Amino acid sequence: MLSEKMLELGTNRSVIRDLFEYGKKRKAEIGEDKVFDFSLGNPSVPAPACVREAALDLLQNEDEILLHGYTSAQGDAGLRKAIADYVNGQHGTNLTADNFYITVGAAASLSISLKALAEEGDEFITFAPFFPEYRVFVENTGSKLVVVKSDPKSFQIDPDALKEAITEHTKGVILNSPNNPSGVVITEDGIQNLCRILEEKQEEYGHPIFLISDEPYRELVYDDVKVPYLMNEYDNTIVCYSYSKSLSLPGERIGYIAVSDRAVEWKKIYAAVCGAGRALGYVCAPSLFQQVVKRCQGQTSDVSVYKKNRDLLCRALTEYGYHCVKPDGAFYLFVEALEEDANAFSMKAREYELLLVPADSFGTPGYVRISYCVSTEQIEKSLPAFRELARAYGK
Numbered sequence: 001m002l003s004e005k006m007l008e009l010g011t012n013r014s015v016i017r018d019l020f021e022y023g024k025k026r027k028a029e030i031g032e033d034k035v036f037d038f039s040l041g042n043p044s045v046p047a048p049a050c051v052r053e054a055a056l057d058l059l060q061n062e063d064e065i066l067l068h069g070y071t072s073a074q075g076d077a078g079l080r081k082a083i084a085d086y087v088n089g090q091h092g093t094n095l096t097a098d099n100f101y102i103t104v105g106a107a108a109s110l111s112i113s114l115k116a117l118a119e120e121g122d123e124f125i126t127f128a129p130f131f132p133e134y135r136v137f138v139e140n141t142g143s144k145l146v147v148v149k150s151d152p153k154s155f156q157i158d159p160d161a162l163k164e165a166i167t168e169h170t171k172g173v174i175l176n177s178p179n180n181p182s183g184v185v186i187t188e189d190g191i192q193n194l195c196r197i198l199e200e201k202q203e204e205y206g207h208p209i210f211l212i213s214d215e216p217y218r219e220l221v222y223d224d225v226k227v228p229y230l231m232n233e234y235d236n237t238i239v240c241y242s243y244s245k246s247l248s249l250p251g252e253r254i255g256y257i258a259v260s261d262r263a264v265e266w267k268k269i270y271a272a273v274c275g276a277g278r279a280l281g282y283v284c285a286p287s288l289f290q291q292v293v294k295r296c297q298g299q300t301s302d303v304s305v306y307k308k309n310r311d312l313l314c315r316a317l318t319e320y321g322y323h324c325v326k327p328d329g330a331f332y333l334f335v336e337a338l339e340e341d342a343n344a345f346s347m348k349a350r351e352y353e354l355l356l357v358p359a360d361s362f363g364t365p366g367y368v369r370i371s372y373c374v375s376t377e378q379i380e381k382s383l384p385a386f387r388e389l390a391r392a393y394g395k
Contacts, residue, residue, distance in 0.1 A: 185329045
């Protein structure tokens with residue numbers, strides 16, 4: 001009567017969302033200020049002023065019928081040109097409006113891109129730790145997700161493990177840098193090694209292997225860390241981007257797909273992206289926020305707040321005896337659980353009102369993710385709880 005797979009997905013929510021819902025219930029019971037919710041990557045920094053200014057101006061001065069009406073299925077041409085101009089100026093590319101498809105956030109960007117590429121029997125590779133929904137997105141196309149372990153100390157790409165994982169069935173590699181959940185930024189050397197391996201394997205197997213760059217955290221980097229632009233490193237690249245983090249707009253669901261003009265038969269790839277968007281029902285992203293982000297190209301929220309939170313949390317947790325992977329970007333801290341079972345550790349943390357996401361579903365058992373895109377005050381108030389949790393384990 002029903003799709004058993006869809007029933008399973010609807011019945012068993014992601015561990016992140018499940019913990020978030022538990023947090024809402026717990027806050028209602030004992031008070032919001034007494035629960036230290038580090039579950040969801042929901043930006044706590046306000047959107048830059050240009051967002052409010054653009055939205056107000058549009059609502060007050062633009063034709064309401066046009067403003068709230070449908071755009072082209074692939075997005076407003078003026079917005080797509082504005083993005084192309086911005087990306088070209090930043091990265092020296094030669095893209096046009098016709099390389100861009102406007103999407104309902106990064107999840108839609110990935111779902112559409114995978115649907116556009118996938119054929120029967122295909123495999124897509126990603127690196128642990130990885131965002132758990134990758135598995136859902138890949139398997140929904142009928143393809144298989146192949147998870148490659150990263151270097152256990154740095155969480156950088158292990159080139160030998162990657163070479164071993166690529167087969168004749170490999171259609172693409174999903175790369176997320178800065179990474180959710182570790183905050184790690186893949187180094188330039190790591191990117192160059194990745195691209196060299198993919199080029200060698202394309203030649204070996206005689207078909208394209210696509211690099212799908214998942215980039216919602218591109219602008220969220222610290223200490224002058226550089227994030228290479230993958231279209232300049234590898235021809236068969238598709239960039240999936242979202243304004244959710246850079247402009248603090250997660251609930252507005254606005255992003256894009258960019259197909260490299262150097263990819264093999266890129267116009268056909270773009271047409272397949274349009275077809276996948278149609279098949280999945282992801283056409284005509286929210287028109288008001290298409291116009292808002294058109295006016296906010298190059299703007300970001302105040303990243304310094306996240307850096308302050310990172311430094312405060314890293315320093316304190318290290319002092320208490322936790323082992324943390326210091327992030328170069330995003331707003332997540334990846335912490336080794338104080339017992340082998342990260343799920344049990346996460347449940348123990350609840351006794352101290354700490355909501356920490358166990359990382360088994362991220363492909364890295366034994367770790368928890370702490371989302372520090374919360375108020376600095378919450379972090380400061382949570383530190384005694386982290387200390388007591390560590391003491392409970394003899395730290």
